[in-house]
Amino acid sequence: MTADPHHDADLLAAFCRGDAAAFEALYDRHHGFVLRVARRFCGDDDEALDVLQETFAWLCRKAPGLRLRHRLTTLLYPVTRHLAADRRRKRARGPQPAGGPGDLEQPTVELQVDGDLGDWLVGLGPLQQEVLALRYADDLSLEEIAAALAVPLGTAKSRLHNALAQLRERLGDS
Amino acid sequence: MDDLEQRLRRQLQEPEPAVPAAVRAAVLADGRAAATGFRKRRRFVRLAGASAAAAAAALLAVTLWLGHGGGPDFDVADAWRVASGLEHDRRFDQNGDGRVDRADADRMLAAIVALPTRRGS
Secondary structure, eight states: OOOOOTTTHHHHHHTTTTTTHHHHHEEEEEEEEHHHHHHHOOOOOHHHHHHHHHHHHHHHHHHOOOSSSSHHHHHHHHHHHHHHHHHHHHHHHOOTTSSSSSGGGGOOOOOOOSSSTTTHTSOOOOOHHHHHHIIIISSOOOOHHHHHHHHHHHHHHHHHHHHHHHEEEEEOOO | OOHHHHHHHHHHHHOOOOOOOOHHHHHHHHHHHHHHHOOOOHHHHHHHHHHHHHHHHHHHHHHHHHTOOOOOOOHHHHHHHHHHHTTTGGOTTOOOSSSOHHHHHHHHHHHHSSSSSTTTO
């Protein structure tokens, strides 16, 4: 069966059948997203490239067990976020024991903002910044945001709504 | 989408980040190695399935041979010919699923066991 290039699930299935070209297509489609997310959470361009490699190495190991209900970005996001945040923590405070308190913290987000909203966005909490980045920088739908964050759709909606409301309030007060 | 959302989209979206050619090559090499591993694993699984079917076919053939009393009309060479040919003969696809496998051999064995042997009759 030929992989449908429009669907990540078909490319993933073709990769699991041994089609290296399907993996290349998935890489070409998603490496930009992975690199953006890696930079956002680890805050270092060189380390972000390492995270990019680690994320796709994870995909190579786990591909046969993965089941896609949305775009592959929803599966790559938590992996990239975890790997990048882990590197940032190690850089800042030295290695943390696996499963230690550091793993439970909301990682710091560094948004790349080209314009006047930068100062206002920095004042928001990391959860709000994260959901705004997924929606407006990465162009994920609300369903995809919910899947990427492993939260119910209602939580994703309310998180985005609250982030926009806080931002409007700050802009209105200025 | 209101004005704030449009501003967010304009200001947060970045141009596609550049990836050094060496990094791309390393990632794709990982992908090729994994794809090769997946192909080998699929071949092994197929081979294991075929071996199971061949073993079942051999058992069936030997049973046939014993059923004939091991006489000159059906010797062990015939049994092995049957065994090797079973997998490629659609007439042995007992359950009609498009392949000759263990399930078909089991059905045939059950039918053979139910038959009176020449020796016993």
